[in-house]
Amino acid sequence: MTRPLVTRTLVSLSTVISFAVAALVVPQSAFSASDPGVRGGAAGAGGPLAGLSTTDTDFFNESQDVFNEAEGVGDGLGPRFNLDSCGGCHLQPAVGGSAPAVNPQVALATAGGARNTVPSFITANGPVREARFKRLANGQPDGGVHALYVVSGRVDDTGDASGCNAVQENFATAVANNNIIFRIPTPTFGAGLMELIPDGALVNNLNANSGTKANLGISGRLNTSGNDGTVTRFGWKAQNKSLVIFSGEAYNVEMGISNELFPTERDENPTCQFKNRPNDTTHSDGATPLDAINDADKFAIFMRFLAAPTPSTTTPGGSLSIARGRDTFQNIGCALCHTPSFTSSVIATNPALRNKPVNLFSDVAIHNMGPGLADEVSQGAAGGDEFRTAPLWGVGKRIFFLHDGRTSDIQVAIRAHRSGANSTFPASEANQVINNYDNLFDFQRQDVLNFLRSL
Numbered sequence: 001m002t003r004p005l006v007t008r009t010l011v012s013l014s015t016v017i018s019f020a021v022a023a024l025v026v027p028q029s030a031f032s033a034s035d036p037g038v039r040g041g042a043a044g045a046g047g048p049l050a051g052l053s054t055t056d057t058d059f060f061n062e063s064q065d066v067f068n069e070a071e072g073v074g075d076g077l078g079p080r081f082n083l084d085s086c087g088g089c090h091l092q093p094a095v096g097g098s099a100p101a102v103n104p105q106v107a108l109a110t111a112g113g114a115r116n117t118v119p120s121f122i123t124a125n126g127p128v129r130e131a132r133f134k135r136l137a138n139g140q141p142d143g144g145v146h147a148l149y150v151v152s153g154r155v156d157d158t159g160d161a162s163g164c165n166a167v168q169e170n171f172a173t174a175v176a177n178n179n180i181i182f183r184i185p186t187p188t189f190g191a192g193l194m195e196l197i198p199d200g201a202l203v204n205n206l207n208a209n210s211g212t213k214a215n216l217g218i219s220g221r222l223n224t225s226g227n228d229g230t231v232t233r234f235g236w237k238a239q240n241k242s243l244v245i246f247s248g249e250a251y252n253v254e255m256g257i258s259n260e261l262f263p264t265e266r267d268e269n270p271t272c273q274f275k276n277r278p279n280d281t282t283h284s285d286g287a288t289p290l291d292a293i294n295d296a297d298k299f300a301i302f303m304r305f306l307a308a309p310t311p312s313t314t315t316p317g318g319s320l321s322i323a324r325g326r327d328t329f330q331n332i333g334c335a336l337c338h339t340p341s342f343t344s345s346v347i348a349t350n351p352a353l354r355n356k357p358v359n360l361f362s363d364v365a366i367h368n369m370g371p372g373l374a375d376e377v378s379q380g381a382a383g384g385d386e387f388r389t390a391p392l393w394g395v396g397k398r399i400f401f402l403h404d405g406r407t408s409d410i411q412v413a414i415r416a417h418r419s420g421a422n423s424t425f426p427a428s429e430a431n432q433v434i435n436n437y438d439n440l441f442d443f444q445r446q447d448v449l450n451f452l453r454s455l
Contacts, residue, residue, distance in 0.1 A: 032442065033411065033442050033443070033445035033446040033449060034411065034446075034449070035409045035410040035411050035412075035449055035453070036316040036317065036449060036450060036453045037453070038093075038396070038397060038398070038399055038453075039312060039315055039316060039396040039397055039453050039454070040315070041312070041315065043093040043094040043397065044093070044309055044310035044311070044312070044394075044397065045093060045094050045096070045097060045189045045306075045307070045308075045309040045310065045394055045397065046093070046094025046095050046096055046097070046189070046306070046307075047094075047306075047307050048060045048305050048306070048307060049192070049305050049306070049307045049352045049353065050307065050352065051351060051352035052305060052350075052352045053352075056305060056350070056352065058290065059290065059298075059301050059305070060301065060302060060305040062290050062298065063298035063299065063301040063302035063305075064095060064302050066295050066298040066299065066302075067085075067086045067087050067090075067095065067096075067298070067299055067302045068085060068086070068087035068095060069085060069087075070084045070085045070088070071084045071085065071158075071255055071257060072084070072112075072156040072157060072158030072159055073112075073151055073154055073155070073156055073158055073159030073160065073161045073274050074156075074158030074159030074274055074275060075158050075159075075257065075275065075279065076255075076256070076257040076258065076274070076275040076277075076279025076280065077151060077158075077255055077256060077257065078149075078150060078151035078154075078161070078164075078166070078255075078256040078267075078272060079150055079151055079152075079161075079164060079166040079256060079265075079266075079267040079269050079272035079273075080147035080149065080150055080166065080256050080266060080267050081147050081148075081149055081150075081151070081254065081255050081256040082105065082128075082130050082145075082147050082148050082149070082253075082254045082255070083104060083105060083108060083128065083254060083255065084108060084111075084255060085255075086250070086254075086299055088104045088128070089128045089185040089254070090185050090187070090188060092397065092398065092399055093397040096187070096188045096189055096302070096303065096306045097187045097188075097189065097394065097397070097398075098184065098185050098186070098187045098398050098399070098400065099127040099128040099184050099185050099399065099400050099405065100128070100399070101125065101399055102124065102125065103122060103123065103124055103125065103126055103127065103128055104128070105118070105122050105128055105129070105148065106118055106122060106123070106124050108149065109148075109149055111154065111156070112154040112155050112156040113153050113154055113155050113162075114149065114150070114151060114152065114153050114154040114161075115152060115153045116148070116149040116150065116168050117168065119131070119148060119171040119172075119175075120171070120172065120175060121171070121175065121180075121182060122148065126400075126405065127184045127399070127400040127405030128184060128185055128405075129182040129183065129184055129404070129405060130145050130147075130148075130182065130183050130253075130254065131145070131146050131148065131169075131171065131174070131180055131181075131182055132144060132145055132146065132180070132181050132182070132183065132375075132377055133146055133174055133179050133180055134179050134180070134181060134375075134376045134377065135179055141376075141378065143376075143377040143378060143379070145253050145254075146169050146171075146174075147169070147253075147254075147256065147266070148168075148169075148171075149168060150164070150166040150167065150168050150272075151164050151166065151256075151272060152164040152165060152166050152167070152272070159274045159275075160274075161272060161274065163271055164269070164271050164272035165269070165271045165272070166267060166269050166271075166272050181375040181376070181377060181404060182403075182404040182405065183236055183403055183404065184400055184403065184404065184405040186234075186235065186236065186390075187309075187391075187394050187398070188303040188306060189306050189307065189308055189309045189393065189394050190306065190307065190308030190309065190358065190360065190391075190393060190394075191234070191243055191303040191304060191306060192243070192303065192304035192305060192306065192353050193308060193344050193353060193356055193358040193360075194233060194234075194358060194360055194364075194391070195233070195234075195242060195243055195304065196344040196345045196348045196353055196354075196358075197233075197342045197343075197344060197345070197358055197364070198345050199230055199231045201342055201343070202222060202231050202233075202342075202363070202364055202365070203222065203231075205339055205342070205363055206220060206221070206222060206363060206365050209336060212333075212336065213336055216333050216336065216432045216433055217427070217429055217431060217432050218333070218336055218337060218367070218429045218430075218433070219367070219368070219429060220337065220363065220365040220366065220367040220389075220429065221365060221366060221381070222238070222364065222365050222366070223237065223238040223239060223365075223366050223379075223380045223381050223382050223388070224380070224381060225241055225380075226380070226381075231364065232380055233364045233388070234246045235379070235388070236387055236388060236390075236403045237366060237377075237379040237380065237382035237386060237387060237388055238364060238365070238366055238380070238382065238388035239379035239380040239382060242300075243299075243300040243303050243304055244261065244296070244297065244300045245261065246300070246303075247261075247296045247297070247299035247300040247303070248260070248261025248262050248296040249261070249262055250299075251280065251295065251296050251299070252266060253266070257279045257280055257295075258277050258278040258279045258280070259278050259279065259280040259281070259294060259295070259296045260278055260280070260281055260282065260294060260296070261296060262278075263277065263278040264277075265277060280294050280295045280296055281294055282294045282297075304353075305352070308358070308359065308360075308393055308394075309393045309394035309397070309455070311359075311393070311396070311454050311455045312396065312454045313454070314454075315453075315454060316450050316453050316454065317446070317447070317450030317454075318450075321446070321447045321450045321451075322447075322450055322451050322454045323451075324444070324447040324451075325446075325447035325448045325449070325450050325451025325452070325454075326451045328440065328444050328447055328448050328451075329448055329451055329452075332433060332436035332437055332440070333432070333433040333436055334433060334437075334448075335361075336433075337362075337363050337365070337367060337389045337429075337430070338361040338362055338363070338389055338392055339360075339361065339362060339363040339389075340359060340361055341357055341358060341359045341360070341361075342357075342358040342360070343355060343356065343357060343358060344356045344357075344358055359393055360391040360392070360393050361391055361392035361393055361395075361455065362388070362389040362390065362391040362392065363389050364388060364389065365388070365389055366381070366382045366386040366387060366388050366389075367386060367387065367389060367429045367430070368383075368385050368386055368425070368426050368427075368428060368429050369385055369386065369387050369417065369419075369428050369429070369430065370385060370417075370418070370419035370420065370421070370425060370426070370427050370428030370429075370430075370431070371385065371419050371420075371421070371422045371424065371425045372416060372418070372419030372428065373385070373387065373402065373403070373416060373417070373419065373428070374424070374425050375403065375404070384424075384425070385424075385425040385426070387403060392452065392455055393455055394455065395410070395452055395453070395455045396452065396453040396454055396455045401413035402416060410449060410452055410453065411445075411449060414434065414437060415434060415437075415438075417430035417431075417433075417434050418430060418431050418434035418435070419431075
């Protein structure tokens with residue numbers, strides 16, 4: 001059905017005219033806006049930053065190898081774990097990215113003779129997931145990660161856990177009681193640039209366009225460290241301050257490997273300890289600086305030196321559609337949270353990271369996303385319905401969307417940003433912007449989808 005041409009919120013007159021001309025050329029009935037799907041062609045990501053020194057490149061390559069390395073029982077894997085490598089989770093469209101098309105968690109359940117049952121929410125073609133329980137048995141808030149698997153019965157080329165008596169969590173009951181939420185891996189491309197956006201720039205950006213944001217119901221705030229008040233920015237709720245902390249915590253939580261940042265085992269079951277603790281340490285006797293660095297620091301180095309994704313200027317839909325989509329994305333209000341670009345610190349130590357564009361499409365702030373996306377989990381200052389604005393660079397190559405990977409359709413993900421208030425959580429800050437999106441002509445929505453898949 002053809003809609004009458006009206007001026008919509010935040011849409012400039014010139015944009016409206018261009019929309020009108022396009023509508024005269026192509027009838028509305030000819031369109032049905034849909035996600036073009038994962039962009040084909042080269043990955044456009046996974047390589048090192050331009051301008052790294054030879055030494056830095058050596059560090060990047062060595063750290064990438066460690067990032068991909070599968071850990072075994074003798075390396076400290078477990079007793080409870082979600083996967084056995086960083087690269088297994090962060091693989092789409094290249095190492096450092098998001099969840100791959102084939103979920104490695106399925107085969108890992110029984111690898112080496114382990115006796116785990118694959119939970120119902122882990123599927124061969126679904127996203128890599130970690131599980132969190134909303135509440136403890138006594139009804140108090142939980143929110144912590146409950147690892148999918150245990151090493152009990154596993155024997156691999158690094159060790160023998162046949163004597164481990166750890167028992168897998170009862171996920172079936174948690175699912176039946178609606179006491180479980182999920183998280184999928186966040187892409188790490190360009191993470192070093194993101195780490196070096198000055199706090200002041202983030203604060204100023206959050207305060208900018210305050211009148212327009214207020215009219216659209218957008219507020220948001222930055223998550224911060226409780227000790228020094230500086231901005232935290234990594235993770236679905238922007239709960240981690242730095243890539244080193246992000247790496248050390250993930251090593252302990254996702255693989256069960258204790259390290260110098262998180263030196264305590266998550267499960268201290270004495271029948272399941274096969275390596276001295278912490279499992280991962282600095283090697284003071286290393287023959288070279290590369291040999292001396294612990295694995296958690298190497299993970300951080302790899303992510304810090306990962307280049308940002310390279311967008312396409314022509315695919316999908318052609319350059320004109322992508323350009324129009326970018327303008328529309330801006331005009332309907334999406335860019336008020338998905339800030340297109342920042343600049344990294346002018347005093348960053350490494351020249352390859354200094355004073356560089358950071359085209360992440362995120363304000364790094366946490367926003368109320370309404371009961372439709374609320375997970376009832378608090379992290380740092382972020383409450384149960386608050387999430388960091390997800391960076392959109394590289395989104396054209398992603399398979400799964402939203403914090404729990406509930407959809408592979410980017411348009412479904414857009415509309416999931418909208419939900420009204422209930423007795424527990426306020427309405428989503430994105431409601432009016434999503435209404436603006438739905439009020440577009442069909443071909444305009446297609447332009448927006450093409451633009452997003454070009455990133």
